[in-house]
Amino acid sequence: MFAVSAPDNQSPTPESVDAMTQAALGELDAVSDAPAAEDWRVSYLGRRGQLTMLLRGLSGLDPDLRRAVGARANQAKSTLEEALARRTRELAQAALEASGRLDVTLPGRPVIAGRLHPTTQIVREICSAFMAMGFSVVEGPEVELDHYNFEMLNIPAGHPARDMWNSLWIDYRNEQGQQPMLLRTHTSPMQARVMEAQEPPVRVIVPGKCYRYEATDATHEWHFYQIEGLAVAEGITFADLKGTLYEFARRVFGDDRQIRFRCDYFPFVEPGVDMSISNFRDPTTGQRPINRDEDWIEIMGAGMVHPKVLAGVGYDPQRYTGFAFGMGPERIGMLKYGIDDIRHFYSNDVRFLRQF
Secondary structure (H helix, E strand, C coil), X not given: XXXXXXXXXXXXXXXXXXXHHHHHHHHHHHCCXXXXXXXXXXXXXXXXXXXXXXXXXXXXXXXXXXXXXXXXXXXXXXXXXXXXXXXXXXXXXXXXXXXXXXXXXXXXXCCCCCCXXXXXXXXXXXXXXXXXXXXXXXXXXXXXXXXHHCHHHCCCCCCHHHHHCCCEEECCEECCEECCEEECCCCCXXXXXXXXXXXXXXXXXXXXXXXXXXXXXXXXXXXXXXXXXXXXXXXXXXXXHHHHXXXXXXXXXXXXXXXXXXXXXXXXXXXXEEEEEECCCCCCCCCCCCXXXXXXXXXXXXXXXXXXXXXXXXXXCCCCEEEEEEECHHXXXXXXXXXXXXXXXXXXXXXXXXXX
């Protein structure tokens, strides 16, 4: 502890202030820990410390001496405060080194910044490509009515096409009785929901998660994302579908990619096609960007909206036409980045995620 000296009857002088300052600095050098440094501060710079009491007593001095002593005392206060701050840092550093818990010579640990999941990245990239062409983004429920998931898409009960979707059914009853519900198998139900809610023209894309009761392997997951697209208006033709999807492929895969359409069957479009992109070889390395020994890689299904689907939502199929398409963003990501197993997207393996 440092004793606080009471002011004596002798008037302070600049010399006595200097002497007190030197004594205080000498005592501060001998301080060995943080509590002792605090005691020193209270002894000299506290509310009743020696320097504080000296400053309070300046009013009793004659003007010339008051000015001289006051200037010297203010200088002493600055000197002691700086010395205390410096000594406090030295003591903290010494305590840290003595603890042995931290090697202060090592660089600090880097703060790892978070990033978007690769599925989220590719979903946003696909949505951005279509938004640039005038499409709006809408979302719908993941727990869906059979009415929208199948019946409104020209897939009535008992239709063999239902076997294409291995469904996860939900037992649900409301006030009107049992309504067949399921975890949606695709985002296509939003075709009917959107058309029921608005008159043409319609131009939307629907990203969202889907569920199917099936075994998983390198190219199949029981839960996955899908992006559905729909455009309905007067005078839309298959040429509009081809042009839109070609522009999408160019934006996502680059100008060097070619696309191919082949006939395919989907109950809610007629005619239906699958769309593939070229799997060319790099002219310098001879390697394929997508590591599969195929010239064409299928990426989505598409087609002209079936007239029964248009009629089912109250559109006149003699007046309006439209096209629809659906793709799996994870598969688009696999093709774009050469990922060989769709299960990587949901394995939470940091080694995989850090690449994105």
